[in-house]
Amino acid sequence: MTTETDQTEEKLSAERLERLNANMARIDELTKRMVAAMGRRKQSDPGLQGPGQDMYVKAAAAYMAEMMSNPAKMIEQQVGYWGKSLKHYAEAQQQLANGKLSPPEDTGPSDPRFKNELWDSNPYFNFIKQQYLHSSEAITQAMDDLPQLEGADKSRVSFFARQITDMLSPTNFLATNPDALTKAVETDGESLVRGLENLVHDIEHNEGDLLVSLADEKAFKVGENIAATEGSVVYRNRMFELIQYKPSTDKVKETPLIIFPPWINKFYIMDLKPKNSLIKWIVDQGYTLFIVSWVNPDETYRDVGIDDYVDDGYLTAINEVKKITKQDQVNAVGYCIAGTTLSMVLSLMEKRGDTSIKSATLFTTLTDFEDAGEMSVFLDDDFVDGIERQVAERGYLHSYFMSRTFSYLRANDLIYAPAIRNYMMGEAPPAFDLLYWNGDSTNLAGRFVVDYLRQLCQQNQFAKGTMEILGETVSLDTVQTPLCAVACETDHIAAWKGSFNGVKQMGSEDKTFIVSQSGHVAGIINPPSKKKYGHYTNPKISGEPDAWMDAADFNEGSWWPRWEKWLESRSGGEIKARKPGIKSHPVLEKAPGTYVLPKEAAE
Template identity: 35%
Template sequence: MDERIDELDRTLHAGIALWTRGLSPAALMLAWSDWAVHFAAQPARAAQLTMVRPWMQAMDDAARALQPPQPQHVSPTPDRHALDRRLGDPAWNIWPFSVYRDAFHAAEHAVQELTDDVPGVERHHGQVVSFAARLLLGICSPANFAATHPLVVRKTAATGGMNLLQGAREWAEDLQRSLADAPAKGAESFVPGKQVACTPGKVVLRNHLMELIQYAPTTPTVHAEPVLVMSAWIMKYYILDLSPHNSLVRYLLDQGYTVFAISWKNPGAEDADLGIEDYLAQGLMASLDAIGAIVPRQKVHAMGYCLGGTLLAIGAAAMARDGDDRLATVTLLAAQTDFTEPGDLSLFVDESQLSFLEDVMARQGFLDADQMAGAFHLLRAVDLIWTPMVQNYLLGERAPLTDLMAWNADGTRMPYRMHADYLRKLFLENDLAEGRFMVHGRPVSLGDIEVPIFAVGTRTDHVAPWRSVYKLNLQCDTDISFVLTDGGHNAGIVSEPGHEGRHYRMHHRARNAPYVPPDTYLAQSAQVDGSWWPALQSWLAAHSGARRKPPPMGHARSGYAPLCDAPGTYVMLR
């Protein structure tokens, strides 16, 4: 009877999740009630904020709005932390659009004072309330409406409204694609194996969780140590093998490395019970076994991106604990190992939210890509929701899909147990950083890692903030080279040589050297113009042996004969 009751509750929560995009109503209500009770206990502050200031601001705005039009009226450019950065465009300096903008900023300031730093409110609840209030206010931004957006008004007048007609067509097509669960418009120009993920190679291992790709060499000789690339299990692997001009895999091949890459399977409901240890065993360890047969007696440069980097750090710590010395170096790209400052995603992770999400995942066996995308879109609503809406549907100017955008839309699912373990054990409880994370029944410690580490953080990362990534320096006493590069979580990593406007900072801390705080790192490290990829290549070369002839493709006698051409079959699974 209890199991049936639990199943009924899960079914109810799954139905609610369809309407809330996976967000727990209980978590939101807890945060709101905490804020409301404590705000009500501050009557003097509440009266000042809710009555005096808004009326004074409204009177000031009304008086200014009644003044004669001033085409050259200029207001200060909004702070870069403002809710809607689009309002900083010079077009908003012209009356009456300047009035709309200033009124919105006044409302934003009022909302910030209402929700921020209310005494007694639990910190996480305060952040959730502030975020929710700003999200709702952002819907009302004058930049979201045709009649109050200067560029849309100008375009409508110039085209006789044809931009709105074209936007309506674009909206209807997008709606049709969404209902049919079809890829985004333009995705047909970025097919894995053709336009993206097209670096030549062979699949030399396939198991239930992944395919291991060995890429064909592009140089007559290669460095002795091969490179293993491991992306996150929540994404298709080819983020690191996009178009030929911005493929990190191809770049490493051209620099004389033998490169392998793990392509994770897109799991289904039957994979619900697969957890982190399964991904370690069938991913990292199975790959090292195969590489050891194909490139015998050589250690491996292991590289992990995002959660693939977190998984690699766990695996490297377990290997160090167990005396497994098959790694030559470890490279972590935008990967967190300490989650005390995990970034904006923490808004969606607390006990109430996780319990709700676990019920949803237990019901369907996985977390769907669309459910994950919903949270990320809310975190960056201006960039990922409102700006495309205005561009596509009001201006009628659809921006062409890029390879990075096409990859981002090619999402994957996550097994129930795997994602629950990640969110609860790593994200919420921070077990890895605090020495409680178990592999094969015993805890692992990042302090056991002795091989050199190359770590990369990206300056505007909303998923893995660079200061959080930098905490690796507090956990490991090994040789660490830390790079901070421009860009966000994806664009900062896909930053090929020749990419305009890129620069980075790099700091090397020798084994057992004193800890350097992040602010000191910023002050002491020099800015270098260009891509950080050559710095990685130089670092790998410094930790590699003499060059030699490339190894064969696969090793049939050891059970690793080539199975098919890259990019394989798993990357095609939807």
């Protein structure tokens, strides 16, 4: 005769078996979808998948040379590594011999990847963690201590060695991740099935390639809850849509302001939530604001190069703003790559005697690529040759490759942590507007991306004064426009020191340089209301970057008000606020326009 308890256990067992069978059916269906999605993957050039063999040969040769010339040093490194490993193993064995099911005391540095208490309290997980950290330290030290490698070669070897150690972290594998294992047990494997669903979704979304979703794509809609500052498209050509924003003040400054965002990403990084929107803040300060929304290139833009972006982009946009506002001059802003190109436009205009730009502001902009920061590891011929072959075949560089490249600069934060959350924990990506924008990247026109990488990044032609734009040779020293440059202290894309060195060489007598705390995006999108990141100022723009920083003043809070005060003094008097569009430039549609939308939405 069964008891009530037996019946309850049988019922629970039956329910678990039913869930298991349902999950197995879902896994079978998802596996078929994943195979089908991966079958749609287009082949890409091998040069885009990793560094060329030359780097490995150089690293191996340098290691062998060091081993032959300084064997004592190499033996010392090996002994140090094995000594740490054996010491930890012996300590763990001693704990067990004493009847303690606990690891030895962990005195190593904290690592955000190992937050779960089991990494410190459980002997199994603690041993795996410690062995991984010892191994990573040994590999990193071995690569850093190769005197035969110098400069770019050493930076590349160290960077890709770090990529390998980051990839091999035990947190990235189910069998050695206590968080994922615990959740799998607690959910009877449901978390793993949801994780597989997330994985299949990402592979399908990227046409067979894998790019981890960073944000909930359903949580945001461009033009509704992001990129929602009120405005209108007042001009459009094959390169861009020109948006004019509706004024929020009765009076505005006489001189209009136009922003050129980077065409690697979309302009609404400056117009996320209203409280973080630089665009809304500028409008609220009483400026007639225009912004360029670049087209997302496809194969028909194969032959579009830097000249086209300058002529059909910058020069055209500036002239249209002048017509709409009936002004002879504009103030201009360029962000990242758009700041680089704006700087070349300033030089071009100086050569032509064109005074259309009254003042210029550069956000996180490199103009001298002698020191390209962390991005330099991707600027050698092995990668650039691969890109050149890829765009020769397709006509453009797919956004996937740029997104992946930038993600690897912060792999733990932008690849592995999101992958663990999405695929191993089975959690949905967060509803985070900044990460949504980060995943909404754009393609690059074929000729442009090759010319930019060859002429600017590799050959540094602008800084050397050999760059040709629309038949004119442009250079840093011919930039005479009043200038304000804002760099970011921890920028991994446009290092602040490189930005400083470029601005230092510009010919303008009126130059302001500001370094904001934080990185490429957070340092720029830093509204005063947050009271979060401060900034550094020093009026003397000369000498070495470190000396400039040592003598700089630290200022609490956002740099936005300081910049606005600088801009106001170059924006003329106040006039009645301008409504978007005029008779010759009627409103075409509401902001944010169509170029910023995903292709399926635009169609």
